[in-house]
Amino acid sequence: MGLLSQGSPLSWEETQRHAEHVRRHGILQFLHIYRAVAERQKDVLKWGDEVEYMLVAFDHEHKKVRLSLTGEEVLYTLQEKGERVNPNHPTLWRPEYGSYMIEGTPGQPYGGTMSEFNTVQDNMRKRRQEAASVLKEDEALCTVTSFPRLGCPGFTLPECEPTPVEGGASKSLFFPDEAINKHPRFSTLTRNIRHRRGEKVVINVPIFKDKNTPSPLIETFPKDDGEAAKAAKPDHIYMDAMGFGMGNCCLQVTFQACSISEARCLYDQLAPICPIVMALSAAAPFYRGYVSDIDCRWGVISASVDDRTREERGLEPLKNNHYRISKSRYDSIDSYLSECGEKYNDIDLTIDKEIYEHLVKEGIDHLLAQHIAHLFIRDPLTLFEEKIHLDDANESDHFENIQSTNWQTMRFKPPPPNSDIGWRVEFRPMEVQLTDFENSAYVVFVVLLTRVILSYKLDFLIPLSKVDENMKVAQKRDAVRQGMFYFRKDICKGGNAVVDGCGPAQNGKETDAEEYTLMSIDTIINGKDGVFPGLIPILNSYLENMEVDVDTRCTILNYLKLIKKRASGELMTVARWMREFIANHPDYKQDSVITDEMNYSLIRKCNQIAQEKAECPELLGVGFKKIKHSGNKTSSF
Template sequence: MGLLSQGSPLSWVETKKYGDHVRQHGIIQFLHIYHKVKERQKDVLKWGDEVEYMLVSFDHINKKVRLLLKGGEILDMLQGSGEKVNPNHPTLWRPEYGSYMIEGTPGQPYGGTMSEFNTVEDNMRKRRQEASSLLSENESVCTVTSFPRLGCPGFTFPEFLPTPVEEGASRSLFFPDQAINKHPRFSTLTRNIRHRRGEKVAINVPIFRDQNTPSPFIEQFTNDKANEAVASKPDHIYMDAMGFGMGNCCLQVTFQACSISEARYLYDQLATICPIVMALSAAAPFYRDTSDIDCRWGVISASLTIDKEIYSQLTKEGIDHLLAQHIAHLFIRDPLTLFEEKINLDDANESDHFENIQSTNWQTMRFKPPPPNSDIGWRVEFRPMEVQLTDFENSAYVVFVVLLTRVILSYKLNFLIPLSKVDENMKVAQKRDAVRQGMFYFRKDISKAGIAAVDGCSTQNGMDSDPEEYILMSINTIINGKEGVFPGLIPILNSYLENMEVDVDTRCSILNYLKLIKKRASGEYMTAARWMREFVFSHPDYKRDSVITDRINYDLMVKCNQIANDLTTCPELLGVTGSKLKPSGSKTISL
């Protein structure tokens, strides 16, 4: 969850006074880093994943499940028995926005050898076991993207009431401040966003219109002193706190590139892949009720423009047009949190002001300069994936994306299309069942080099503005290929693997992961979002009214927990038990 400084947080009025100061010195800090390490080459290719978890409490007597507000307590114990006593501990744990959330990563980044793909799932399983071992009976660690009854009455344990008419961080009708992480950054961020806007966050997600859903669907609010009815749209689910976005879970991968040019190349290529993988990993169909979207991204995203003064400053300092444009996109933002102790910094050796702005830009890709005076290289963070129910699924998506970066770099592939088309793809990716129903702009010939950059914030040259170079394709065509149209990413990855020296166990693990991606893309296996919808719609208590009751939520989360802990099978999501590929001693196992 970005930068976590310690200190005395300033109010929005005080923070705003230093907005120009933070932006100016953030750019200076970036320039110091850039000039120091722009020529740095041959950093080792490293990568790592980040999995966000929710803690839940099951009430088996009353058939309820609630979010467990003890993330801080569990985090302290995990760090106390892990990295604080052993710097080589295999897992690392960090706080997240919700007080019911924690984030786990491998203790050390993975390297460039193929055999490391065979350790990802084991490490994810170890993280789940570590966290689970600290919980009491009837408590569990879950990897669900959106908790279905987040914001409904009594969704936390212990239960707290929202305080919409009292001074607090969010002043939400639905989301109590106690559900926000106790670290001062999170509540300050929440409060300052509200003060900066001059009003609360207003998120409207289209409701899924079922047979008995009221038409029009209009929410009724008690104690409506903030005129919520005006902010709430008909036929939409209304949410009034950033916890509805930041309180969801995701799966991320960060890559360290060998140089700045390689990092920029990966950033641009992967940006076009973001909506494809988002649709493939869709796992967020519920926001208090059943929605008509499958992904969380639209709940937390925001539109941007460019700060021309910052752009001019960067180009005068020798930053090329496209990288300057990218940084200028970020720095139109105000700093949303600031600590009194962190106002005046040594710009040559600290980067807090740069990270202050960088870490509050929620984009699908993040370009990350090295921290000052460190041995960490230029990095790229891939952020659009929804977290999956099982460690196997999460490993599959991570391995797929990491393998794709290997192929992009090895074959010098070109996925670039205009960013306006990427934006259109992002809108499609979030729609219900986009993996089967959506059509996405994608480049026809990915071996052909691009030309001039067009319409957007790329970090380097390579965009192709020729509309003949890209067409609308289905996810199935993009991932699995279609004769005469597109070769498919999975066949390309499979070809790459056949030419690599890989031990049999690792090869079979990789092929198992790619099999999941392949069958999700074809629709043979369901996405988590589709599976959850069908579970709810087939529940005997569901009234075809778009409402998820406590009992439906309980049964769904019990099932999710059983699947995640291998206590039951789910062929709709994962295939038939025993269908995993087995080592055969052959180098040419195919999908």
């Protein structure tokens, strides 16, 4: 969760007064970093994952499950027993937005050898066991993307009432401030997004229309001052707080590149992959006690932090603001960074022209300058009194203030000042999965893809407007089986004999419009004769050409098998499995409503699967067992 400064948070009015100061010095800090490390080469591949977890408390007697607001205490205990005792502890724990959430990462980054893939699931399992060991009886650590009854009455333990009156951080009708992490960053972010926007955030998710779902579905809200009635749409699930987005869980991967140019290449090449992997990892079909008609959290979280004013959203003429801004600050990227990507930058890019000209004058190239100048059209959302005046040559808090609150599908990350960390790229669209095996599979798939992109010089670039269209399709219900996605037909620049079925365009005269076509996820991942070679076959080809020990090869093939079968529809996504679980629950009345008992049954089953106490062939295949390493033997499914 981005920058976590300590100190005294300023009010929105005070923060706004310092906005230009933060932007100006943020740019100076970026320039100091750039001058120091722009020519840096030969950093080794390092990478790491971030898994977000929810803490839940089961009430078996009353068949309820609630979110346990003990995240801060659990985090403190884990840190005291781990990194504060041993700097080389294998796991690290960090706070997240919800007071029922924590985030776990490996204690040290993974390295560049293939054998590192063998340790990913073991480390994730260590994290789960470590956190579970400090929980109370009937509490559990869950990797569920969205808690189905988040925002319903009594969804927290202890039970807390929402605070819709002025003075509350979110003023939500549904989400109590006690469910927000107590670190001042989080409540300040929540309050300042609302203040900057001039009203509460508005999230409307289409309801899944089942046999007995009211049509139209129109809710009334007690304690509403009229804002909710005006904002809520018929046949939609209405939500009104940052917690409905940032209170969800995700899975992210960060890579260190060997140079700035390699980082820019990976940033671009992975951007078209984002909607594909998001659809593949879909795990969020339920919101505020209802079955929705979407499978992914992305649009929900985007709306939950949308601080744009009515002017910036184009609803009123520009008067007090500088720009019309087409997207929330949590959305897909708006420009490629490499020269290869420049011709595909077909989205109108809103930039701060003064910042752009300053950067260009200081020697920053056009593509990187416009990227930074686009990020810096945003205001800082939090500022701490102790962090206003900084040493720009040795600190980067003002740069990170803006950078870390542009939550996009990809993030381009300059090295911190005076560190041995290199240029990095963060891959951000994945939904967290129920089991350590699944999460490991998705992480390894993406990491392996980066190696293949660089080794085979693959080219996935298509116009960014098409990537945006793919992002919309990816969130739809059952997009893996039903959706069609724009994807590049010839991904091998000039052909690559190593990749079967990959070759140059006929006569080398392919036009832009012919470079890409609509494909299914199955075709993109698994390939289709005469259409596309498939990412899994390309990864298999790469493995065959690498010296990989048997143990590692078996581990990777297990992971790729899961991805392959999810893409083909042979195995369900988590979202589809959850839908079927609720649809088949004896209490479900085909009215799109998820009751306490149905939620209890679902989360309990999720926990049993995650703890490997229950098999789930629909998700994991028949006879799935955890991967164990013993010599060269690896179990498979």
